[in-house]
Amino acid sequence: MSPRYPDGHVFYRKLWHDYPRIVRAEGITLIADDGRRYLDAAGGAIVVNIGHGVKAIADAMAEQARQVAYVHGEKFTTPVLEAYADALAAITPLPDARFYFVTTGSEANEAAIKLARQIQMARGQNNRHIVIGRWNSYHGTTLATLAVGGRKSARSRFLPMIHDMPHIEPPTCYRCPFGQQYPACGLTCAHELERTITAYGPENIAAFIAEPVSGAALAATVPPPDYWPTIRDICDRYGILLIADEVMCGAGRTGRWCAFEHFDFTPDILTMGKGVAGGVFPLSIMAARGTLVEELYRAGQDIAHGGTFSHHAVGAAAGLAVLRYIQENDLVGAAAQKGERLGQLLHQTLDELPGVGDVRGIGLMWGVEFVQDKASKTPFDPALDVAHRVFNAARDRGLMLYPGRGAADGTSGDVIMVGPPAVITEDEMQTVVTLLAEVIRETILPLLA
Ligand SMILES: Cc1ncc(COP(=O)(O)O)c(C=O)c1O
Known part of the structure; x- marks a missing residue:
């Protein structure tokens, strides 16, 4: 393919690429x-x-669009939205989970970061604003998700514009960042979280965010079995919320509905995207333990995040139809x-x-x-x-x-x-x-x- 300046009026994602149609x-x-x-x-x-x-998915979306395609998510609910949240709750092992529907993985993570901050404030922990991330993780393309993300190529141009966050090394045993070997290492990479928390002061840390199985930057790197329980324990000891970004590894991709089910831990906040609607609708989800949402409620607050297309009826129909299809076909x-x-x-x-x-x-x-x-x-x-x-x-x-x-x-x-x-x-x-x-x-x- 010979790259040439694209014809037509589409502003393509890659200007130096010749796109098959x-x-x-x-x-x-x-x-x-x-x-x-x-x-x-x-x-x-x-x-x-x-x-x-898959025809069944297209039919479900068309039927929903005929009945009611859109209502403003701040003003109305729809039966399909409630049915989809119930269906998700039945298979997502997050205690009494509540599901917040948005359109991209970046936005789901942005909402997760904001929720973590708001929960800490609802607890009277007003200083807790730092979200620790990991090098070579990817959480999205917005400025806040670039700040917690660790993909240098995605961040470098925007560094002067973002409020940068601390990062720890990822659990990449193939090339251990500490030159050690598992299990003799004693999980230095996980314990780096504790050192970072101490360095920045636990009273300033709201959350830790990472992918249970790493996405594109580390190409499906799977951590050792005791990595996540160790991270969970550290977060608990310092009152830090744990956000699992399952935008890529969730929705059944790893052979369990949630990737965290492989690792014997439960996050506080979970994000999913990509596979939840299988590509037929731009649908992503931020889910939280029910107790967290109740804390927000008791503090007299709502989540300070929402968009024109959040809680979309056709999106919910797409997600629900995809979920049923996944279940019916195992x-x-x-x-x-x-x-x-x-x-x-x-x-x-x-x-x-x-x-x-x-x-x-x-x-x-x-x-x-x-x-x-x-x-x-x-x-x-x-x-x-x-x-x-x-x-x-x-x-x-x-x-x-x-x-x-x-x-x-x-x-x-x-x-x-x-x-x-x-x-x-x-x-x-x-x-x-x-x-x-x-x-x-x-x-x-x-x-x-
Ligand atoms: C783990 C992870 N988080 C977040 C995102 C961002 O999702 P989106 O591109 O839908 O904004 C991606 C996208 O590749 C991802 O792999």
């Missing part, structure tokens, strides 16, 4: 107007968990079972390839990290843009992946994610992995020669 999508396949087909092995941005083109079970098979195939096929440093993941959320040298784990020079080379070569063969960079030190460390819809078949999984291996050989071997 997709006219239809079904299952895990996208179909372009020139007849080309793309295997959507990343469900877009790890979004489409139920597959494309797609959470499918993510667990097919994810294990996908992991097997990825390990068998990629582990020994030159240039592949690590293959990791859980459920249907997998990451591959590329290295120039396997023994030393030296990343490629970022100027080579290896992740995008792999992405481009894969796309040219009709395979869609999700690339990222910065897994090593925030700047270098190329990764790609494989996160297909849970309706993927065994044959399709084999095709995805075979194509990926061919693409890696084709793009990375010449760089190592």
Whole structure:
């Protein structure tokens, strides 16, 4: 594809990119107007968990739009909104959870940050305003979520404009930031939270935010089993609220409805997005333990966050229909079972390839990290843009992946994610992995020669 200044009047996300024009999508396949087909092995941005083109979802949305498409969420409720919240409460193991519906993952995290601050104030802890984040995490594109996020490439240009927050190192055992090895390390990365709390003063800290399973920046890095219980314990000891960002890893993606269910802890506030509506509606959710919402109520307050499109009736219909579809087809079970098979195939096929440093993941959320040298784990020079080379070569063969960079030190460390819809078949999984291996050989071997 030859980049040229785009025709027409769309202000595209990437001005240096030539966009295939997709006219239809079904299952895990996208179909372009020139007849080309793309295997959507990343469900877009790890979004489409139920597959494309599910008629039942489109019907539910159309029916809701016919009945009532929109009311202002501050003035009215709708039966569909209440039904969706009840259905979510039945499967989300957050005690007596309350669900706040917004449109993007960034906004859900923004709302979570504000709620944490408001809860601390309702407790008379007016100084608690700091939200600690982790390096190489991504929580969104707004200025507040960039402040708590740890993706240097996303933050750097806006640093003078944001109220920066402290960050701790992530639990990346493949490249331990402390040069240690699990379990001998005693979870230095988790205990860094306590050191940071002490350094900034617990009386100033409102919350800690992190992804239970890391998203694109660290490509499906799964922490050791005792990481999250240790973090939970530290937060409890210092009166700090724990926000789990499950915008990418939630909604069944990891083989459990919530990713935190793998790790024996319960957050105070949970955010979800992407897969909750499977891409058919821009729907995200901020959920909180019922006791927190009641605290707000008893303090005579509401959450100071809301938008024109929050609590949207068609959004709720989409979310509810997706949830029912997931349940009727046991797609959470499918993510667990097919994810294990996908992991097997990825390990068998990629582990020994030159240039592949690590293959990791859980459920249907997998990451591959590329290295120039396997023994030393030296990343490629970022100027080579290896992740995008792999992405481009894969796309040219009709395979869609999700690339990222910065897994090593925030700047270098190329990764790609494989996160297909849970309706993927065994044959399709084999095709995805075979194509990926061919693409890696084709793009990375010449760089190592
Ligand atoms: C973990 C995580 N949090 C938040 C976001 C932001 O979501 P959105 O792009 O819908 O604003 C993303 C998006 O990739 C994400 O992966």
